[in-house]
Amino acid sequence: MHNGRVIMIVGNGDVPEGVAATIDAADLVVRFNDCRSVGKGGGRTDIVAVCNTGRPALAMLGGGRWKTSAPVRQAREIWSVRAATRFAAMRAALAATHPDLDDFCDDYTDGFESFARATARKHRVIEAETHDRLERDLARFSPSPYVAPSSGLVVIADILSGFASSEDHVVLAGFGHVGWQWHPFAAERRYVDSLAAQGRLRRLPPFTSSDLPQGA
Numbered sequence: 765m766h767n768g769r770v771i772m773i774v775g776n777g778d779v780p781e782g783v784a785a786t787i788d789a790a791d792l793v794v795r796f797n798d799c800r801s802v803g804k805g806g807g808r809t810d811i812v813a814v815c816n817t818g819r820p821a822l823a824m825l826g827g828g829r830w831k832t833s834a835p836v837r838q839a840r841e842i843w844s845v846r847a848a849t850r851f852a853a854m855r856a857a858l859a860a861t862h863p864d865l866d867d868f869c870d871d872y873t874d875g876f877e878s879f880a881r882a883t884a885r886k887h888r889v890i891e892a893e894t895h896d897r898l899e900r901d902l903a904r905f906s907p908s909p910y911v912a913p914s915s916g917l918v919v920i921a922d923i924l925s926g927f928a929s930s931e932d933h934v935v936l937a938g939f940g941h942v943g944w945q946w947h948p949f950a951a952e953r954r955y956v957d958s959l960a961a962q963g964r965l966r967r968l969p970p971f972t973s974s975d976l977p978q979g980a
Contacts (some may be wrong), residue, residue, distance in 0.1 A: 768931030771923060772968075775916045777940035779805035781966055785872075787937060794843075794923075796915055797824065799835035809835035810851065813919045814876055815838045816844035817851050821872035829880060837865075844873050845915040847892035854912075862911060862946070868898045894922045905958075907951035914947040924964055934965040 772790035778825055779787075779801055787793060787806035794811040795801055802809070812835060824830040839892070846954055848871040855869040873889060880887035898913055898921040914940060928934050941953040959965050 768929060768933060770929055770933045770935060772935050773920060773923065773939075774801040774805050775908075775915070775936070775938035775940070776800040777942070779938045780969060782938040783937060786968065790935065791946065792920060795835055795839075796919075798830060799833065802835050807834070809838045811837070811841045811843055812836055812839045813843040813845050813915060815846065815915050816873045816876055817848070817871050818848045821875070822867075822870070822889055825872055825879070828897050839885065841886040841888060842876055843919070844876050844887065844889045845910075845918050846871075846873075847889060847895060848873050850892040850895055852911075865911065865946075867942060868911070890922045894918065894925060897921065897925065902948060902955055904953045905951040905954040907948035908949035911946035914943070914949070914952060915956070916942045917947075917952050920959075920965070924959070936965060937966050937968040939967070 769791035770789075772787050772793045774787060774793060774795050776796055777796075783803060784804060784806040788808040790808070792810050793806070793808045793814055795805075795809050796813050798813060799809060799812060814824060830836060851869040851871065858865050858868060877887045879885075895913070895918060898918060901921070902913060902917075920934075920936070923934060936956070939956065941949040941956070943949065956965070956967075960967060
């Protein structure tokens with residue numbers, strides 16, 4: 765058996781055919797928001813990481829579909845990706861530079877906390893320090909002007925900064941690094957590629973369970 769856990773972080777980007785079983789065989793599977801990765805990306809869901817501010821949060825909490833979906837019902841933990849104090853501090857500047865994002869910093873953390881408590885799940889908020897450290901790291905990759913890193917990248921940074929042990933294997937699937945124009949996706953891709961080059965994580969594919977170090 766391999767040492768440590770396999771922590772699979774599954775984004776909402778394209779997941780190729782044939783990897784569902786590998787994802788479901790992981791020790792821990794993290795998905796995002798409405799968990800669009802379920803299907804080709806397997807079904808196991810241990811943690812749902814949510815964008816807890818703005819329109820995505822309102823959409824998830826505003827009706828019953830997200831709360832009763834299969835991956836959310838299965839999850840043991842809900843992680844709120846955005847530290848409310850940090851995003852509240854962005855509001856004034858965004859009003860000047862991005863007036864169309866007037867609801868971007870609206871905080872719904874309490875709604876996710878209440879949902880988690882009512883359904884006997886753990887709720888966790890990723891700390892502002894993780895965001896600060898991530899933005900310093902991203903600066904090395906010359907990002908174009910952006911509003912905030914993607915939720916996926918925040919979770920990657922959080923898991924690598926202490927949630928995962930040195931013996932764990934962090935694996936990514938469904939990360940195409942494309943989407944909303946105000947995430948710095950080109951820099952995010954280069955950042956993740958640098959982490960892979962350092963051996964701190966792997967991408968799936970070409971990663972499979974046979975790539976894991978084998979122990980006695």
